[in-house]
Amino acid sequence: xxxxxxxxxxxxxxxxxxxxxxxxxxxxxxxxxxxxxxxxxxxxxxxxxxxxxxxxxxxxxxxxxxxxxxxxxxxxxxxxxxxxxxxxxxxxxxxxxxxxxxxxxxxxxxxxxxxxxxxxxxxxxxxxxxxxxxxxxxxxxxxxxxxxxxxxxxxxxxxxxxxxxxxxxx
Numbered sequence: 001x002x003x004x005x006x007x008x009x010x011x012x013x014x015x016x017x018x019x020x021x022x023x024x025x026x027x028x029x030x031x032x033x034x035x036x037x038x039x040x041x042x043x044x045x046x047x048x049x050x051x052x053x054x055x056x057x058x059x060x061x062x063x064x065x066x067x068x069x070x071x072x073x074x075x076x077x078x079x080x081x082x083x084x085x086x087x088x089x090x091x092x093x094x095x096x097x098x099x100x101x102x103x104x105x106x107x108x109x110x111x112x113x114x115x116x117x118x119x120x121x122x123x124x125x126x127x128x129x130x131x132x133x134x135x136x137x138x139x140x141x142x143x144x145x146x147x148x149x150x151x152x153x154x155x156x157x158x159x160x161x162x163x164x165x166x167x168x169x170x
Contacts, residue, residue, distance in 0.1 A: 049097035058159035063122035
């Protein structure tokens with residue numbers, strides 16, 4: 001059953017990629033699909049390690065934070081750049097799972113499948129469209145203790161264990 005779920009998620013990703021880039025079969029389109037798949041997997045990893053125990057709308061909001069940053073000139077302009085920013089420095093990452101010193105192993109296959117599905121939806125909804133992804137560019141867990149940076153931001157909403165923020169001007 002788990003294998004069937006994984007195949008369905010990969011099919012959803014493939015259909016989204018074909019809809020975005022077309023099925024022309026040329027090498028350039030193939031490279032675009034491969035790059036898109038890589039970005040979706042990166043986004044799925046972020047969702048899995050940062051928010052796998054959160055409701056699906058909370059996972060989508062975590063993905064949206066990354067995409068808002070990609071579209072904002074203050075951050076790198078790729079998903080990879082935003083997600084991996086600062087990963088080489090212990091406890092200085094943009095996303096804590098990358099520099100918390102813990103091994104990155106998927107232990108919950110259902111949560112991984114859902115993270116891939118949510119990443120595919122977020123990617124197609126916000127990255128590949130002109131749709132406004134909104135202003136929410138930061139979040140923290142409710143139990144986080146180092147929250148000085150967040151005092152400068154406007155709290156927008158809480159979903160599950162995450163609180164989401166925008167610039168005060170928005």
